[in-house]
Structure formats: C-alpha cells, structure tokens
Amino acid sequence: MEQRDYLQRQIEQAGKVLGQLLAKATGMKNKGSASEEMEQVDQTLTNELDLSIGELTGIPVDQLVNTLLEKQTVFAENFEQLADLLVQLAEGSDGRDGDHHAAALYQRALALYEYVDQTGSVFSFNRHSKMQKIRDLLES
Numbered sequence: 001m002e003q004r005d006y007l008q009r010q011i012e013q014a015g016k017v018l019g020q021l022l023a024k025a026t027g028m029k030n031k032g033s034a035s036e037e038m039e040q041v042d043q044t045l046t047n048e049l050d051l052s053i054g055e056l057t058g059i060p061v062d063q064l065v066n067t068l069l070e071k072q073t074v075f076a077e078n079f080e081q082l083a084d085l086l087v088q089l090a091e092g093s094d095g096r097d098g099d100h101h102a103a104a105l106y107q108r109a110l111a112l113y114e115y116v117d118q119t120g121s122v123f124s125f126n127r128h129s130k131m132q133k134i135r136d137l138l139e140s
Contacts, residue, residue: 038053038089041053051073051074053089056108065079065111065115076115076116080116080127082112083110083116083130084130086106086109087106087130087134090103103138106134106138107138109130109134110138
C-alpha cells in the first residue's frame with residue numbers, strides 16, 4: 001500500500017511540474033523572448049525530472065517511449081502533458097536551431113500522443129486533432 005501511495009505521489013508531482021512548464025511555455029510564445037524562456041523550461045525539466053530538452057531530442061523517435069518508461073521520471077500517465085509541452089516549445093521556437101529543432105520536438109510529441117492513443121482507454125477528439133495538426137506540419 002505504501003509503495004502504491006509513493007508511486008501515485010511521484011506521478012502527481014511529475015504532472016504538476018509538467019503543468020507548470022506547459023504554462024511557462026505557453027507564456028513564452030506570447031512574450032517573444034523564446035530562447036530565454038526555453039532555457040528556463042529546460043533547466044526546470046533537468047532539475048525536477050532529470051530530463052533535458054536536448055536529451056529528449058537526442059533519443060530516436062522509435063525508442064522514445066521505451067526510454068521514458070525505463071527512466072521512470074516521466075510516467076505514462078504524464079505523456080500527454082509532456083507531448084503538449086513539446087508542442088508548445090516547438091511553436092515557441094525562435095529559429096535558433098532552424099526548423100530541424102522544431103521538427104524534432106513535433107516528432108517526439110507525436111510519438112507520445114500516439115502511445116497514449118494506443119494504450120489509453122479514453123478516446124479524445126482533442127488528442128486526435130493535435131496529432132493531425134502535427135502530421136500536417138511535419139509534411140509541409
């Protein structure tokens with residue numbers, strides 16, 4: 001029972017961190033100072049979840065889900081939040097690394113959304129809309 005409670009607290013804590021980062025990433029898109037905000041998001045990700053944006057984009061897309069599940073700092077329950085964060089970071093990207101960086105973030109977000117879609121028990125029109133938007137962006 002204690003192990004389950006501990007795991008549930010970890011999942012909730014990771015969810016809160018991702019929620020705060022998502023709010024910050026959404027704000028960065030509106031502020032125009034994307035590189036500074038991106039660094040703050042990256043630092044918080046690294047400090048709180050032991051996972052950096054560079055590390056995420058360095059993981060091959062086909063290995064992303066398994067790597068995150070093995071690492072156990074971001075739980076499957078939080079994958080959709082992490083995908084939302086990656087989309088916001090891609091949208092707020094100021095082009096410092098060109099379109100390649102944004103595409104890498106979109107690809108990883110899509111992989112996470114697809115995993116949640118395949119393994120989740122709840123169908124989401126919103127998630128499917130996000131997935132289609134990313135596919136369209138990656139194709140263009």
